[in-house]
Every structure is written in structure tokens, then in C-alpha cells.
Amino acid sequence: MRKQKSDESKLKVGIVGFGTFGQFLAKRLASKGHKVIATSRTPYEEVARKIGVEFFQDVDDFCEEHPEVVLLASSILSTESVLRNLPVQRLKRNTLFVDVLSVKVFPKQLLLRELPPEVDILCTHPMFGPDSGKGSWAGLNFMYEKVRIGADPRRERRVENFLKFFREEGCTMVEMTCEEHDRQAASTQFITHTVGRVLGTMQLRSTEINTKGFEALLNLVNNTTNDSFELYYGLFLYNQNATDELERLEKAFDTVKKQLFGRLHDIARAQLFPMEEMGKGPSGNGNGNGKAAATAPVPALPAAREPLALPAGKDVYAPSNTGTIDV
């Protein structure tokens, strides 16, 4: 009796799209006693066999195995065509579909539109992957929305069993709408990836004098460029909040540049028009800048050999901060 109850929580999970992430999830599901089958256009028999997963090259054969859960682990850009090529009619009518894409409104709408009304839908986003989830999943975030689950208690139990797998691995379970996910992910994951891509494009190099902060950035670049550009592009194209966040990033960059160059301009101007001169000199014909510049050229900035006279009023012996910083 007890044995039977324990077996009930074990699921038959069919993974569609057996790339890096599909394999990553399959491995852990199989190791926890779930029956895992997989399909992919690329023949992954060998990889599958090694991790205890039955592989089906033929997607009709795959569906005829009647997995209780169909887990979509295809890329964002290909999920739509993957779903359209899936012979859903060969599955049991009450199958649970789960996606694990890094964007959420798009698959939610796609699954609601493409799948028959009998099918259950759970949208999820494990906020980690093969790198950050290599060892334990403890404390790593797992977002989900129960988009459409039939009222049958067995269906509700099936969803709970699926979620239980992640909960028992130590994930922090976050129930959230797909819409809210996409808002938050645009200002977190998409921005993180954009920073990683930008710094990767700069080809930053490790030096002998790295700070801890710089090493954190190098680490970010490595993790980001481990992912394909397709993937990053998916975050941009399929999350409608991404464009706004990219714009916010650009504006912030402009603000910082203005702070740096605006200040430089103030210093140069202070050298051109020292306070005592301001009162005495002729006011000019509205072209004072050009005239003064002709008689007192601005030194090349920044000039290390002849350091700039900085605005007065600094507390020279007790700087509010330090000459060395530790980021």
C-alpha cells in the first residue's frame, strides 16, 4: 500500500527538444526515479541511453508512448514550429504540457492557442541552467504559472507532483503570472545578458591587477557567451518589455557620460573664467567663450603632467572618500 502511494508521485515525462537544457533536466528527473522519454530531430540515442532516457527519433512514436507530461525544452525561436509539428492527436487527451522557456507570455499564448482545450498547461521558468545549477539547486528560483489545469483532482495532483520535483531539489518556488515574469525578467535577466554581451564584444581581458569586481564581470561574460546569440535574441524578440529596458540602459549610460563630461566642461570653464576675472572683464558680445578661449587655451584634458586645478573647497586632509576602491 505504502509502496503504491510512493510510485504515484513518479511521472512519465516526455521531453521535446533534447538540447543542453533538455538533457540537463532529463538527467535529474531520471535520477529521481521519474520515467523519462525524449524526442529530437538530431539523433541523441547515445546521450539519452547514458542518462537512462528512452529516445525516439520519430515524434509519432514518442507521442504514442503517452507521456503524462510533455516538457517543451526547445529554443525560444523554434518552439512555435516544434509545437505545430507535434502530433498532439496521438497523445492522451488529458496530457500536461509544460514549457521551460526564458520568456513566458509568448509560450502561454502559443500553448493556449495551439493546444486542444482538454490539455493542461503549466508555464515555468527555472531561473538557472547547466552552469549555475550544476551542483545543488538549493535556493535557485523556479517560477511557474498554472495556466490551465482541469478540475479533476488527479490532474491537480499531477501538477503538484511535477512541481514537487523542483521543490524537493531545493528550488525556491515562485508562483507568478507570465506577464509579471516578463516584466521582471526584462529588467533582470535580459539586462544581465546585455551587459555580458556588451562586455564580451569589448573583449575584456584578465590582467595581473584584476579586482574582485572585475572578476565578477569576466565571469558574467564567460557565462553569457556560453549561451548562443539565438538565445539572447529570443529574450529580446519574445519579451515585449525588453526594448524598454534596453532604452533605460542606454539612457543610464548617457547620464553617466554626461556626469563625467559635464564636470570636465565645468573645470575647463573655471580655468577660462577664473572668479576674479569674471567680475572685471568685458562682458563681450555674447561670444565670450570663443574670445576667452583664444587668449587662454584649455589644456588638453585629462593632463597628467600638468594636473588640472580642481574646483576649490575640497577638504584636502580629510577626503570624504579614499584614493583606492575595491570593486
Added chain:
Amino acid sequence: MRKQKSDESKLKVGIVGFGTFGQFLAKRLASKGHKVIATSRTPYEEVARKIGVEFFQDVDDFCEEHPEVVLLASSILSTESVLRNLPVQRLKRNTLFVDVLSVKVFPKQLLLRELPPEVDILCTHPMFGPDSGKGSWAGLNFMYEKVRIGADPRRERRVENFLKFFREEGCTMVEMTCEEHDRQAASTQFITHTVGRVLGTMQLRSTEINTKGFEALLNLVNNTTNDSFELYYGLFLYNQNATDELERLEKAFDTVKKQLFGRLHDIARAQLFPMEEMGKGPSGNGNGNGKAAATAPVPALPAAREPLALPAGKDVYAPSNTGTIDV
């Protein structure tokens, strides 16, 4: 005899500029048995007393104590005026001057220009601070250049004793010219701080669905904004390589944006001019884009409800990468 030898390695260090970083170094120097005195315009008697440091409000009194090492720990922006206000004539002629600024060519030139030829000069940059060097200094980088050390063996020994303090704390000692330091620091520390400042300006917020990568960025923002804007501005103004690096960062950002939007443009164009139409249709009067757009408007992008038909040729069942990423 042995005792005397051990005492020889203990130095009398006078710290000029007793802000956060000066106190940070003073504490550790004093705890390792070095005699530490300090001066600052702000009366830091209380702070100094607590960490076993003798404080002199009067800078002449400070110099008359004849510290063997004068350690400049003032801010980058104030170091020039600090040095000009220092009654160097009250010090012993063979004093060793050490700076710990985050830029190096500027203090090197300043010290060479302002100090009498009898004075020894060591330029250093501990690549850490009160945050990252809170516990152990093991593995943290310490850069230095022996800019001008008199040939007297006692002077050479004094420099080595000073460096030994950092070496024994576990620092990775990096001997490097100030010029090379500034080249490397511009593409490492200055870029790190710029990214931190930009993201700080965006006011990124922690969410329920943070990834590890995003948390690394939040951490960077916190550490960066712990430092004053003056300090960041010093890295920019007094390192002549900083402007070039800022430009490289800007160009990299533009490149990434072009990759995103250029690709979007390709997709939109593919929808306007499908391959089969390209052969058949009239070539137009060099204004094909406008004409086609009038009859087949581009859908709003990104359109989650009606996802874009993506360029064909994707391996739909075996994505080269995954739908979930873990940065």
C-alpha cells in the same frame, strides 16, 4: 641579537589623509606591530586612538615626528593640494613616500616633480579596499613600482620591509610600471565602475526571480555606489586611458544594439518580401520598400500574440541551445 633584527622590519608609518582607506590600512599596519601616526584636517583623534594610531591635527607636528614612511591616502582629486600643503622640510631628508591611489601615472609624475631629490618614492595600488579586503588579503592583488629608491642598502631594506607587510598578509605582489597599470586599470577597474554606475542609475531592483548572474550585478552596483562619485570621477579624469575605454564600451553597446535591431529588420523585410515574391514581383522604381509596406504592413514587433515567422532552416527538434539560460 635576534630580537633587534625582528624589530628592524617594523616601520614608523605616517598616514596623510585619514579617510576610510587610510584608516583601513592603518588598522592592519598597527595590528602587525608597526608604529602608525596620522594626520588629517578632520579631527580623527577618537577613531585613531581606538585602532592604536597617534593622531596629529597639526601637519607640522606630524612631520616633526619623523615617520620613516609617509603614506599618502588622500583622494585622487585632493592629493596634489595635500602634497603642496605638506611641510616636507620638517621630515627627514631620506623619507620614503608611498601613495596608494587608484591611478598611477598622475601621482608618479606629481611626486617626482614636487618632492626633493633625496626623498624615496614608491607608487602602489592595493587592488582592494575595506569591502573586498575586509577579512583576509590572501590572493588580492597589490601593484607597485619602485619609482625612485636611493642606492643606500638601508633604503632598499626599508622598501622591502614595507612591501613585506603586504606580502605577509597574503597579497599577490605585482611589480609593474605606473604607465602599464593605468592602461590595464582603464579596461578593468574603470570599466567595472562604469558598469556599476550605469546599472545604479537604472535603479535595478532585486526581484523574486533573480538569477545568479543578476545577483552578481546587484552586488557590483552596491559596491560601486558605496564609493563616492568623486572617486569614480578621479579614475576618469586622472587616467588618460579612461576616455578610450569609455569609447570602446560605447561602441560595443552600439554593436550589440545593431545585432538586435539589424536582425529584427531582416525578419521584417523577409515578411515584406518573401522569397517566392522576390522573383515574380515588379522590381519597382527603386522605392520597393515603401510600396510593399503600403500593401503588407509590418506587424508591431515584437508581437507575442502573433509571433513572427522566423527565418527558415532552424533545426526545430534539436536546438543548438536551450530555452532557459542561467546567468
